[in-house]
Amino acid sequence: MHSPDQIFALGQQVRKRNAPDQAGIIISAHFSDQREAWQYRIQFGTAQRAVVEGELEAIGSADPWRDLRDGKFAGALAFKAAFTYHRLRRPPSRVAASFGTARTLFFPYQFKPLLKILDHPQRRVLVADDVGLGKTIEAGYILRELDAHEHLERILVVCPARLTTKWKTDLQDKFQENFEIVSSRRLMELKSAVTQGRDLPEFRWITSYEAARRKGFIRFMNEEPPQFDLVIFDEAHRLRNPDTLQHRLARAVCNASQAVVFLTATPVQTRQEDLFYLLSLLDPETYRSPGDFLGQMAANRHIVQALACLRRIPPAGVEAAEQLGQLANYRETAHLAKTAVHGALVQRVMVADSLDRTDLVALQRDLSEFSFTSNVLSRTRRVDVKEDRPQRRVKAVTVAMSPEEQSYYDEVEDLCERIGMDVGDFGQSLAMIMAYRMVASCLPASVDYFRDRLDDPTVGSELMASLEDEFSEVLGDGHEIEELEESSDSFDRKSIEKLVRAVDLRRIDSKYDACIGALRDIWLDDGSTQQPRRKVIVFAFFKRTLAHLQACFAEDGIKTVLISGDIAVAERQVRIDRFRDDATIDILLASEVGSEGIDLQFASVVVNYDLPWNPMVVEQRIGRVDRIGQASPTITVLNFCLRGTIEDKVLLRLYERVKLFEGMVGEIEPIVGEQVFDLASHVLVSKLSDDEIQRRVDQTANALVNQVVQAEQLNRNVDAMLATDQAFLDEVEATVGRRRLPMPAEMREFINTALTSRFHGCDLPERAVRTVAKLRLGSDVALELRQLGGDARENDRVARLIERDDFNATFAADQLLGGRRADLIHARHPIVALAQDVFVKNSAATSVPFAVQAPRADPIKAPAAHQLPPGYYLLSLSLLEFTGVNRRNDLCVVGLGLNTGHTQGIAGDAARELLLHLVDCCGDVDFVPPEIQARIADATGRLQSFEVAVHD
Numbered sequence: 001m002h003s004p005d006q007i008f009a010l011g012q013q014v015r016k017r018n019a020p021d022q023a024g025i026i027i028s029a030h031f032s033d034q035r036e037a038w039q040y041r042i043q044f045g046t047a048q049r050a051v052v053e054g055e056l057e058a059i060g061s062a063d064p065w066r067d068l069r070d071g072k073f074a075g076a077l078a079f080k081a082a083f084t085y086h087r088l089r090r091p092p093s094r095v096a097a098s099f100g101t102a103r104t105l106f107f108p109y110q111f112k113p114l115l116k117i118l119d120h121p122q123r124r125v126l127v128a129d130d131v132g133l134g135k136t137i138e139a140g141y142i143l144r145e146l147d148a149h150e151h152l153e154r155i156l157v158v159c160p161a162r163l164t165t166k167w168k169t170d171l172q173d174k175f176q177e178n179f180e181i182v183s184s185r186r187l188m189e190l191k192s193a194v195t196q197g198r199d200l201p202e203f204r205w206i207t208s209y210e211a212a213r214r215k216g217f218i219r220f221m222n223e224e225p226p227q228f229d230l231v232i233f234d235e236a237h238r239l240r241n242p243d244t245l246q247h248r249l250a251r252a253v254c255n256a257s258q259a260v261v262f263l264t265a266t267p268v269q270t271r272q273e274d275l276f277y278l279l280s281l282l283d284p285e286t287y288r289s290p291g292d293f294l295g296q297m298a299a300n301r302h303i304v305q306a307l308a309c310l311r312r313i314p315p316a317g318v319e320a321a322e323q324l325g326q327l328a329n330y331r332e333t334a335h336l337a338k339t340a341v342h343g344a345l346v347q348r349v350m351v352a353d354s355l356d357r358t359d360l361v362a363l364q365r366d367l368s369e370f371s372f373t374s375n376v377l378s379r380t381r382r383v384d385v386k387e388d389r390p391q392r393r394v395k396a397v398t399v400a401m402s403p404e405e406q407s408y409y410d411e412v413e414d415l416c417e418r419i420g421m422d423v424g425d426f427g428q429s430l431a432m433i434m435a436y437r438m439v440a441s442c443l444p445a446s447v448d449y450f451r452d453r454l455d456d457p458t459v460g461s462e463l464m465a466s467l468e469d470e471f472s473e474v475l476g477d478g479h480e481i482e483e484l485e486e487s488s489d490s491f492d493r494k495s496i497e498k499l500v501r502a503v504d505l506r507r508i509d510s511k512y513d514a515c516i517g518a519l520r521d522i523w524l525d526d527g528s529t530q531q532p533r534r535k536v537i538v539f540a541f542f543k544r545t546l547a548h549l550q551a552c553f554a555e556d557g558i559k560t561v562l563i564s565g566d567i568a569v570a571e572r573q574v575r576i577d578r579f580r581d582d583a584t585i586d587i588l589l590a591s592e593v594g595s596e597g598i599d600l601q602f603a604s605v606v607v608n609y610d611l612p613w614n615p616m617v618v619e620q621r622i623g624r625v626d627r628i629g630q631a632s633p634t635i636t637v638l639n640f641c642l643r644g645t646i647e648d649k650v651l652l653r654l655y656e657r658v659k660l661f662e663g664m665v666g667e668i669e670p671i672v673g674e675q676v677f678d679l680a681s682h683v684l685v686s687k688l689s690d691d692e693i694q695r696r697v698d699q700t701a702n703a704l705v706n707q708v709v710q711a712e713q714l715n716r717n718v719d720a721m722l723a724t725d726q727a728f729l730d731e732v733e734a735t736v737g738r739r740r741l742p743m744p745a746e747m748r749e750f751i752n753t754a755l756t757s758r759f760h761g762c763d764l765p766e767r768a769v770r771t772v773a774k775l776r777l778g779s780d781v782a783l784e785l786r787q788l789g790g791d792a793r794e795n796d797r798v799a800r801l802i803e804r805d806d807f808n809a810t811f812a813a814d815q816l817l818g819g820r821r822a823d824l825i826h827a828r829h830p831i832v833a834l835a836q837d838v839f840v841k842n843s844a845a846t847s848v849p850f851a852v853q854a855p856r857a858d859p860i861k862a863p864a865a866h867q868l869p870p871g872y873y874l875l876s877l878s879l880l881e882f883t884g885v886n887r888r889n890d891l892c893v894v895g896l897g898l899n900t901g902h903t904q905g906i907a908g909d910a911a912r913e914l915l916l917h918l919v920d921c922c923g924d925v926d927f928v929p930p931e932i933q934a935r936i937a938d939a940t941g942r943l944q945s946f947e948v949a950v951h952d
Contacts, residue, residue, distance in 0.1 A: 097148030
């Protein structure tokens with residue numbers, strides 16, 4: 001028998017006519033004499049099946065409208081996968097690229113700055129949230145979202161020197177973003193590239209104010225500036241003084257940046273003009289002079305009060321309109337009060353009590369845009385955030401020195417006094433401070449330090465640089481580390497020899513004895529209450545102190561791990577993981593540099609073995625455990641100091657008076673730090689009696705308490721002039737509450753649906769939605785990842801984990817708090833990208849009609865205003881793309897009732913809720929009655945015309 005020509009060619013993509021979501025590739029063909037037809041072997045994912053030619057059709061000829069008329073439908077599983085795919089590919093949310101990508105808990109307010117910078121035409125935002133609310137996380141979300149849309153080639157983070165490591169670690173651990181800490185020398189390499197006409201490299205840099213404020217770099221930025229895609233200034237309150245190098249630096253860098261983010265908890269510290277000088281850096285056209293700004297803020301108060309009226313239940317529309325009428329009385333807003341936009345807004349406000357929730361939120365959003373700061377300033381106060389913060393229990397332990405220890409301490413004090421403290425030589429002043437602090441920190445360790453100086457006079461230069469970093473807020477623009485190195489050898493050899501000749505403190509350490517006694521009391525209490533033994537972090541400024549403590553604890557049979565700046569970042573994390581996971585390790589010994597950027601919320605006891613002279617460092621230490629994810633309702637803070645030292649006479653008393661350890665001072669600490677340094681330095685250089693010292697401490701404490709109170713009052717006054725951001729919060733909360741983006745369980749189901757169709761044995765276990773699980777995906781997945789487009793380095797990283805059978809992952813970000821090492825699977829993860837690629841290549845279900853049914857007891861529902869009665873419907877789903885300054889996508893569903901002929905259009909969240917209802921409860925259609933099938937063909941053309949009208 002002569003065989004007819006075959007219709008399909010080898011390698012052609014086809015699908016089954018009666019299951020249009022099942023697509024595959026022809027790998028062989030032969031003519032079946034028995035069936036008298038061509039039979040093809042089709043590769044469906046990892047499976048191969050033989051299919052007769054008449055049951056196949058080419059993918060290229062597929063037409064969803066023809067499929068509908070011909071009664072070809074995909075089922076419920078394909079519908080769920082397709083709906084997830086479309087929300088991943090064209091997400092109807094402006095925060096889609098950043099949402100769920102951070103290893104932290106979700107807080108809606110942390111997306112406000114992102115929405116604001118997206119709204120700002122010049123991509124500018126000042127983030128002024130209270131201390132501890134996650135400004136670094138907010139900056140990371142901005143970075144992620146902008147990078148996804150615009151590919152940021154050059155990013156610069158500027159922060160205090162003490163925070164550079166923290167920024168690097170936070171961005172790496174929470175966002176998997178790799179940044180490099182650079183010096184002033186590396187910054188100036190940009191100048192070489194510009195002057196030589198070379199292309200600028202792509203970079204992600206972190207630098208310090210101390211490195212960037214060099215006059216040469218500022219001059220370069222003013223004359224031949226390179227282009228930055230994103231610049232982030234942390235602790236931006238440093239920029240408020242227009243007479244400083246730091247302000248000049250910021251102005252030059254802002255002028256050369258596509259997007260700028262300022263972060264500070266204290267936008268106002270001493271006067272309202274502080275806020276003006278920050279905003280004028282971000283938007284000099286809007287904020288032209290301090291006088292105009294004060295007028296703008298005064299008018300702004302009425303907008304804020306109008307918004308407050310609209311938030312009442314029921315909304316006080318008439319009162320809000322009266323507040324808007326006041327805008328006509330201010331020079332800065334009189335022209336706005338005459339516009340048609342203002343008039344229309346007043347009319348809407350007047351009927352606010354008759355608006356539904358959606359229209360009321362839209363009105364609040366439109367009204368807030370009248371505010372002078374709404375699109376550039378984002379502020380969240382602690383009182384606005386419901387969080388269960390642990391209570392701090394603070395205890396001071398003042399230790400009396402033994403006679404031998406007291407004698408040695410007095411010798412060091414005499415040595416420093418003989419050398420003198422020249423206030424004009426800052427390097428010599430810091431040398432004396434270092435000697436005092438070393439002795440006060442740990443007497444035995446200081447003896448070893450001075451002995452080592454006899455053998456190597458350069459010992460201590462590293463400590464001098466560390467002291468300069470700690471006091472960077474105090475030093476201002478004028479001091480550089482090079483200046484300190486010249487003065488670092490202030491102690492002559494004979495003086496040191498005399499100091500250490502006869503002393504022997506190897507068996508005497510009263511401070512350690514007090515520390516181990518206090519810790520044993522804590523652990524004894526844990527045992528008596530049958531609680532797990534609490535983990536302890538012991539902080540000390542000097543690495544020699546930490547090494548001494550580690551030896552002492554080991555002698556007492558207590559296991560410890562130690563982290564400091566000498567230890568590589570990767571090794572630090574390994575040691576922290578051991579400390580967290582090994583119940584036999586009780587103590588982590590940490591320096592400031594070693595602990596920067598590390599989350600230690602699994603510990604609940606903080607020991608300040610010495611007291612920093614910079615108050616910000618005190619809060620930084622405690623903040624390592626007092627953070628999101630801390631499970632203990634209380635945190636114990638133990639402060640140790642030797643009686644009669646500067647720590648005892650000045651620092652401890654002062655810090656207790658201003659409630660620094662309780663976290664009451666916040667980022668007003670720059671003011672406190674300046675006065676702490678001045679007071680302690682004065683006590684060192686002057687021969688004051690104990691009574692005189694006490695009087696000076698009390699005077700300083702009283703002044704500081706007053707400053708803190710005044711600063712807080714000033715901030716409250718400013719808050720009263722700032723518009724609220726409820727509309728932004730509603731937009732973010734809708735992303736979760738209305739599932740504008742796929743939830744973890746939906747993503748897991750989609751990944752399994754896509755990957756199992758192609759790779760045998762691929763399965764993401766259900767527990768990965770809740771906790772960390774090992775994913776075994778196979779070498780074929782790893783190979784495919786390396787061939788996938790996008791971030792090649794990230795794809796290769798995941799591929800290597802899969803090949804080593806070491807791919808631990810979870811969809812639950814809260815499981816990765818505390819530095820637990822595993823991948824967070826989110827919408828931008830390579831596995832999700834691979835699933836999308838496989839799905840669209842191996843499935844026809846992205847463009848076929850679906851036949852699904854909801855349970856009879858639970859008819860298809862949308863919000864009350866959009867009810868669809870039970871029955872048979874044709875639903876046309878359209879993706880609407882809105883272009884312009886604020887691009888966004890949205891959904892529109894047109895439903896055509898086959899029983900009634902009734903047509904109804906549903907858009908936005910209502911359409912999404914209808915589809916989500918189907919996703920959650922739908923099943924396959926077992927049988928379509930012939931009379932309904934007959935109506936489908938007649939209704940198809942009508943529904944198609946509705947879809948065209950929607951797009952037009």
